[in-house]
Amino acid sequence: MAPTQTVHHHRSTTKTSHKPYKSKHASKGALKDINKGKVERGTRKTPHQQLMSKLDRRNQARQKQQLKHQEKAQANSIFTGANGAPRHVAVVPLSADIDVAAILRSLNESVDVSADVSADTISRVRIDRFRQSLQYIPAKFDLMGALDVCRMADFVVLALSSEVEVEEHGEQLLRSIEGQGISNVVAVVQGLDKINPPKRRPQVASSLKSFINHFFPSVEKVLSVDSRQECSNVVRSLCTATPKGIRWRDERSWMLVEEMKWPEATGEVVDDVVLTGIVRGKGLKADRLVHIPGWGDFQIDSITAAPLPSARGKRDDAMNVDENEGPQVLDVPTADRDDLATVAPEEIEMEEDDISVADTERKGVLLDDHHYFSDDDSHLPARPKRLPKGTSEYQSAWFIDDVSDSGSDIEEEEEGEDEAMAMDTAGNPEDGVFPDRQDAMTEAGPSEYPQSEMFLDPAPEDEAEQLEEYRASRRKEASDDLEFPDEIELHPNVLARERLARFRGLKNFKTSPWETAEDRPHEPEDWRRLLQIVDYKGSKNRTLREALIGGVNPGIRVDVHLRGVPSSLRNRRQPLSLFSLLRHEHKHTVVNVNMHLNSSVEEPLKSKEELVVQCGPRRLVVKPVFSAGDNTPNNVHKFDRFLHPGRSAIATWIGPLTWGAVPVLVFKSKQNQDPELLDSADADAEAQIDIDNLELIGKGTVVAPDQSRVVAKRAILTGHPYKIHKRIVTVRYMFFNAEDINWFKALQLWTRRGRSGYIKESLGTHGYFKATFDGKLNPQDSIGISLYKRVFPRKARALEEVVA
Known part of the structure; x- marks a missing residue:
């Protein structure tokens, strides 16, 4: 065997490869290269997102089925047995030609029940076929009567006519019972067998079904009460179906x-x-x-x-x-x-109520929580100095107060305010919100321009003519696009500091604090004694849980x-219902309702206009104050003079507390169209409310009550740039005397195009003044200042007290 030949191997390179650094925080590009071509799989973090086995899925489905069966059995348990509670069935006619008594007789005859029924009384019948009891509650073709009947019903039978179309009153009735909350709905038609030729009857039934589905999409068929078979189907549905109930009603x-x-x-x-x-x-x-x-x-x-x-x-x-x-x-x-x-009793009022506002002579407008611009400080109380023990009055003159920037009105925002990013802090220049500008000037910033110059007042005749021409053009602009809805015009002979004495300035409408001490003399009666809820959600949950036991x-x-029932109630008709109130629901608080107008309403609704509202079981006469529904860090919200169609607002009044998101219906008295009755109607509008002459104009939902919620009415004073020299502007027509200029000197000026500035000095005696801005102004621009005044809600009255 030949010896093994040894092969000499040379390395391919002289470089040594080191172990790569496994970074946990690789760049986006590196991660992209690593995952190139791979399909990313979603991660399941929570238990319900994890993959379940077939056995687990089958077990979960069985548990849901058992739970659903238990809930249904529990809901129907109150109706079972010979002594079970009857099912409440409301029969509501949607046109004037409906015979309610004939409908009740047809339903009873279809299941072989002979009982005397009437359209004026409540009747109770026993259906032996289904071992159930039905309690028929007939309603009149009346708005308030139908609302009272429907909120007590487990089933609502809507009776339609085959010959008469549902008119405006019937549609309003449908919108109202839908808005207050409704349980199961059954639709029937009366007089369908009178339609000739017979082949038109299915078309009429189909047309009525499409109409009722516009309000209640769950209705599958419109049944005829002229057919014994269909009447039997109606009774079967009433006896076997599970009523879904009304949430706000069943919580009590x-x-x-x-x-x-x-x-x-x-x-x-x-x-x-x-x-x-x-x-x-x-x-x-x-x-x-x-x-x-x-x-x-x-x-x-x-x-x-x-x-x-x-x-x-x-x-x-x-x-x-x-x-x-x-x-x-x-x-x-x-x-x-x-x-x-x-x-609350008077002796339980807060201790801070005894603190009165110092009755001193103010020299300037209130801006946020300070009064500004007073050269003479003699009217202010002396601030005590911090002195060593035993220091005499003479020696104290050599001690200087320890003044720091911590009390400055230009404090920096704390880091904790970053959490308020979810708040609505965006705004317009008139709210004190301006875009960030690198060249923005401050009030105390240096200026290269002269601080004063010679100024001559114009002749009174020329000034009056120019003022009228300017305001005429402004009115035309405002009518075209409603650019300044809060703008007010002062007469030259009216002192602005007296006319706007209750108004104040805010650096930023949505973030500046609101000083409440200034509003103390103008608070409504018993304002400090109203119910105050710190944790509304927690209190509501505790109250609802308490009702379960x-x-x-x-x-x-x-x-x-x-x-304690007044004997005067003997003369009134027997009440239809009784509601048990939850804890504290009789106490008065500041009620807030998220409200909007119906699509059929074309004209805006004025704030503080008298309305009739139904909030749960109560009906009240209120004069609501409308405000914006935004969420601001300082809890200050702009007062709305009108609630426009297509928009929503928070309606506020003082009235009884209602726990939970209870639906609210808003009614208004119909206006008389007869010219001869207009004068007398206007005179009696405040004195009497006709319940039979109300129309539904809006709906809403109760939101959390909040007494600290400030509704601020804004007033805008506008002026005209008379002379413009770069950033120095001479403004006229905003004020008409030098004293008013000095009074409102602390307020920030703004323009329609987003510039901001400050008043520097008064020119002459006719209200002209010099101002500096953070940029050059356009001659067509308008200059304004914003003032705010708190608007307090008004007290509601019970409807039974007004119409008594």
Whole structure:
């Protein structure tokens, strides 16, 4: 065997390769090269994003099915059994020719039930075929009556006519019951068999279905009450379907009033007024107040059992109960009961209320939280000095106050304010928000131009003529594009510092603090005694959880004994419903509602105009204050003079608290079209509200109440650049005397095109002044200053008090 030949190998290069550095923070380019051609896989971080096995998916589906079945059984448990609660069925006509009594008779005859029904009373029938009880609540062709009936119903039967189209009143009724919240909807048509020829009947039914689907898309078919088979289908749906309920209603305890008893006692106020009905929603507690629509708020004296005579007889025979035994008491008030006080007692007011604002003579306008520009400081109280112990008054003259920049009004923003980036801080020049400019000048910045020059006042006749020409052109511009909606014009003989005494300036409308001490003399009555909620979300959750525990269980027929009922209510009709209020819902607070107008409303709604609102079970007469709904760091929001169609705003008034996002309906009295009645109608508009003459103009939702929320009304004073020399501008027509210029000298000037500046000095005695800006102005530009005044909300009144 030949010896193995050794092959000599030379290395290919003299370079040595070192171990590459594995960086965890590679560049974007390096990562891109590494992942080139690869498909990135999404990462699943949370447990519900993880991949599940087939067995886990099947188990999860079974658990969801069981949970859904339990919820359905729990929702229907209140209706089961011979003594179960009846299902409330509201029958609402959508046109004047609908015969509600005929519809009820057709429904009963379809399931072989013979019972006397009427369109004026509530009737209860037992459907043996489905082992359920139905309680029919007929409604009139009336807006408020239909709303009262629908909010007590588990099912709403909308009755359409085959011959008469649904007019404006019927459409308004549909929008209203949809806005307040509605449970299951069933649509029926009356008089379909009278349509000739018969082949047109399916077309009429299809047309009615498309109309009702515009408001309630879940409706699958419009059934005819002239057909026995379709009436039977309606009754089957009413007896077997699970009512979805109304959320705001079912968060409270409520009751349909079946019977009412007044005591024989006489007097202005009587006790032991008894309302009978079946508890629904949550448990009914004697400690909580109850609200009866049309009557008001009352305290409960006791809650006793009131079973039906048939059920009571069977149970008494089985148990041999003594007939002389009184009714069973289910609940009585405890020490935790709510009182009828709407505001806090006077002795519980905050201590800071005793602090009064120093009544001193101010020399300038309030800017943020300071008064500025006063050469004479004699009117200000002396600030105490920090002196060593034992220093005499003479020696104190040699001690200089320790002044630091920490108290400057030009403080730097703290780092913690970076968290407010989610806030709405964007704005316009009139709000004090300007684009960042590198060449921006400050008020105290040096200037290469002379600080004063000779100025001659124009003749009074020429000045008046020029002022009128200028304002005429400004009015034309404002009418064209509404460029300055908050602009006001002062008469030359009116002193601006007196006309705008309550107004103040803000460096930045959305970030500058609002000094509340200046508003103390103008606060409404009992403003400091209103309910204040620091943590609204937490308080709401605790209150709603509290309603889940205790009280008389739903489904039990009870007698509710009321105390302190005015005898004047005897003359009113029997109430239809009773609502148990949650804790604190009787107390007054600053109510905020996110409101918008209906699409059918074309004209804007003026702020502080009298309206009728329905908020949950209550109806109030309010004069709301509209403001922007933005989220600002300083909680200051701009007052809106009008609520325009297509926009939303926060409507504010003082009224009872309502927990949760409860829907709100907004009504307004219809205007008289008869010219002869216009004068008398305007005179009586404030005195009387006609409930039968209301129209739905808007809807809303209750948001968190906030007493510290400032609604600021803005006033803009504008001037005209008379002379322009680079950044030095002579301005006229903003003020008309030198005293007003000195008073408002601290305010920042702004222009329509985004420039900012300050007043330097007054020129003459007719209101001309010199100003410096951060850039050269255009001669066509307009100069303005913004002033703000807090607007307080007005107190609401209960509708039953106004129409009583």
